[in-house]
Amino acid sequence: MPQELAAHDAVSAPALGDEVRRARADGELVVQPRMGLADPGRMAAGLRAVLDARARTVGTITLDSFTRLGDHRSAAVALAGGLPLNGYPLVSHPAETTRRVASTVSDAMPVQVRHGSPRPASIFRSIVEAGLSATEGGPVSYCLPYGRTPLAESVAQWTDASRQLAENCRARGVPAHLETFGGCLMGQLCPPSLLLAVTLLESLFFVECGVESVSLSYAQQTHPVQDIEALVALRALAEELLPAHVDWHIVVYTYMGVFPRSREGAKRLLDLSVDVAVRAGAERLIVKTAVEAFRIQTVAENVEGLEGAAARAKACAAASSLPGPDRVDYEDVLREASRLVDAVRALADDVGTALIRAFADGILDVPYCIHPDNRGLTQGAIDAEGRLRWARLGRVPLAGLVRPADHGRVRAAEFLGMLNYVAERSDRALTGGRAASSLR
Amino acid sequence: MLLAEVTRLAHPASVRPRRVLLSTTSSDAHTWNLVFLQLLLEDSGHEVVNLGPCVPDDLLLATARTMRPDAIIVSSVNGLAGVDGPHAARAIRSCPETREIPMIIGGKLGISPGARDGTVSALIAAGYDSVFADEADPESLLGELGQLAGRRDAAGARGA
Numbered sequence: 001m002p003q004e005l006a007a008h009d010a011v012s013a014p015a016l017g018d019e020v021r022r023a024r025a026d027g028e029l030v031v032q033p034r035m036g037l038a039d040p041g042r043m044a045a046g047l048r049a050v051l052d053a054r055a056r057t058v059g060t061i062t063l064d065s066f067t068r069l070g071d072h073r074s075a076a077v078a079l080a081g082g083l084p085l086n087g088y089p090l091v092s093h094p095a096e097t098t099r100r101v102a103s104t105v106s107d108a109m110p111v112q113v114r115h116g117s118p119r120p121a122s123i124f125r126s127i128v129e130a131g132l133s134a135t136e137g138g139p140v141s142y143c144l145p146y147g148r149t150p151l152a153e154s155v156a157q158w159t160d161a162s163r164q165l166a167e168n169c170r171a172r173g174v175p176a177h178l179e180t181f182g183g184c185l186m187g188q189l190c191p192p193s194l195l196l197a198v199t200l201l202e203s204l205f206f207v208e209c210g211v212e213s214v215s216l217s218y219a220q221q222t223h224p225v226q227d228i229e230a231l232v233a234l235r236a237l238a239e240e241l242l243p244a245h246v247d248w249h250i251v252v253y254t255y256m257g258v259f260p261r262s263r264e265g266a267k268r269l270l271d272l273s274v275d276v277a278v279r280a281g282a283e284r285l286i287v288k289t290a291v292e293a294f295r296i297q298t299v300a301e302n303v304e305g306l307e308g309a310a311a312r313a314k315a316c317a318a319a320s321s322l323p324g325p326d327r328v329d330y331e332d333v334l335r336e337a338s339r340l341v342d343a344v345r346a347l348a349d350d351v352g353t354a355l356i357r358a359f360a361d362g363i364l365d366v367p368y369c370i371h372p373d374n375r376g377l378t379q380g381a382i383d384a385e386g387r388l389r390w391a392r393l394g395r396v397p398l399a400g401l402v403r404p405a406d407h408g409r410v411r412a413a414e415f416l417g418m419l420n421y422v423a424e425r426s427d428r429a430l431t432g433g434r435a436a437s438s439l440r
Numbered sequence: 441m442l443l444a445e446v447t448r449l450a451h452p453a454s455v456r457p458r459r460v461l462l463s464t465t466s467s468d469a470h471t472w473n474l475v476f477l478q479l480l481l482e483d484s485g486h487e488v489v490n491l492g493p494c495v496p497d498d499l500l501l502a503t504a505r506t507m508r509p510d511a512i513i514v515s516s517v518n519g520l521a522g523v524d525g526p527h528a529a530r531a532i533r534s535c536p537e538t539r540e541i542p543m544i545i546g547g548k549l550g551i552s553p554g555a556r557d558g559t560v561s562a563l564i565a566a567g568y569d570s571v572f573a574d575e576a577d578p579e580s581l582l583g584e585l586g587q588l589a590g591r592r593d594a595a596g597a598r599g600a
Binding site for chain 1 (some may be wrong): 469472483
């Protein structure tokens with residue numbers, strides 16, 4: 001549908017940070033999908049559908065895995081041969097093409113590019129050339145959970161790329177927006193205090209690179225009240241740590257671990273993530289869909305997910321029994337995260353160097369992450385209440401604040417149970433205690 | 441795998457702690473399977489070196505040469521083990537210092553239980569001693585490890 005792609009000289013989608021601030025003033029939760037289609041016409045139609053959804057939305061262009069890994073040649077070959085790609089090959093499409101894709105929603109909705117690369121320089125260049133300004137990731141969060149790129153290389157690459165993104169966007173009169181993925185490490189079984197510490201440290205890293213609009217992520221974990229405590233603590237720490245000139249907000253991710261098999265279970269988990277986001281006062285939510293456990297969702301399913309989340313957010317005040325920020329005790333997670341951030345920042349003058357040293361020393365150590373630069377001395381576990389805890393601390397300096405000895409070493413069978421805990425609990429909840437039947 | 445059957449009778453599954461090199465294929469970025477297997481092996485007292493995601497053949501070989509493990513276990517769940525499994529095994533089998541190390545591969549290889557399809561024979565031909573079907577009970581890996589390592593112990597003793 002090229003006729004929809006009107007040429008546009010100066011595409012400038014609204015700045016993501018500005019739009020989120022306006023939505024907050026309106027009392028609305030911003031919702032955002034994951035969406036990446038290789039064909040420019042279909043990508044544009046997807047963005048248009050997100051704009052037209054009955055919800056306050058931010059659009060997403062998710063990149064394909066060749067582009068994520070820097071293999072732009074394979075992406076170009078696939079494009080030329082009409083082979084399938086699992087996302088939008090931003091670097092391989094001409095800038096003008098992406099400019100036209102973005103122009104289908106420009107002036108009305110911010111668009112964020114989502115990628116997953118430890119070496120994002122070429123992606124960031126293409127973002128600016130296409131007239132876009134918002135993206136995400138981080139030197140730790142897009143390195144340790146995936147592949148084998150050394151952390152020091154990821155930090156160096158992210159430093160250069162983030163500086164250039166900030167400068168190039170500023171030159172165009174639009175602030176660059178960078179969201180840290182640090183609150184989503186591994187997707188599951190990472191204790192909240194470590195998620196908070198890494199998302200705060202990556203946001204400080206972006207600020208040191210000259211980025212003036214950031215968002216801090218946190219992925220839904222195993223216990224909704226614990227999640228609200230973590231989000232309230234995250235806001236308190238961000239207020240304390242981020243300089244006054246920086247625009248920032250908090251983005252929640254619907255659960256990223258093993259997803260419920262039943263449609264009912266998936267909907268219940270999605271609704272719970274909306275309730276957590278609204279109750280905790282988060283500004284934006286990255287939603288999932290009911291088909292998440294089985295395949296990549298269609299545009300229509302994405303729209304359904306966004307509209308369902310928006311409706312739930314409006315109903316949350318009456319429908320949810322979860323406590324608000326003033327009714328949770330967040331002191332423990334705040335103290336833990338604060339101690340981790342302080343311990344890391346004491347290691348070097350700049351956050352990038354401090355992060356490298358912190359992982360080398362095991363001061364930061366992500367449970368169940370087997371990247372060569374992660375020490376691997378820690379474990380997380382789900383306790384009897386369903387809260388996510390530290391089971392082994394390794395060298396992480398939280399002695400005196402947490403008592404991991406209560407849990408002991410996590411064994412294989414228990415580990416499998418924990419990986420599936422949220423999915424099984426969600427599937428069971430609506431079927432009188434018995435697991436709902438699979439939709440597969 | 442008749443020999444494995446014979447060995448099972450001669451040498452009951454050993455509970456001796458073994459040194460295991462745990463790996464995946466060069467293209468596979470999944471890690472939860474590797475974490476689970478490491479815990480499973482450690483629960484039985486085995487010592488594990490876990491190479492993590494996307495392991496290139498030269499890293500697998502270099503680690504095997506320095507570590508001299510009792511067995512190499514390759515787990516892959518990205519559906520490309522039929523492509524990437526064989527060259528990893530050939531790398532180990534082509535080096536005199538590592539060619540005798542028992543190799544096991546499993547995960548999601550696209551192999552139904554009991555099937556004797558091309559993937560299995562290609563993996564065996566490339567040098568794996570044992571190929572696990574997709575639905576195999578992970579616990580059965582422990583018995584297979586004991587048998588293969590025990591068989592190698594016996595062969596070593598005969599050779600000495």
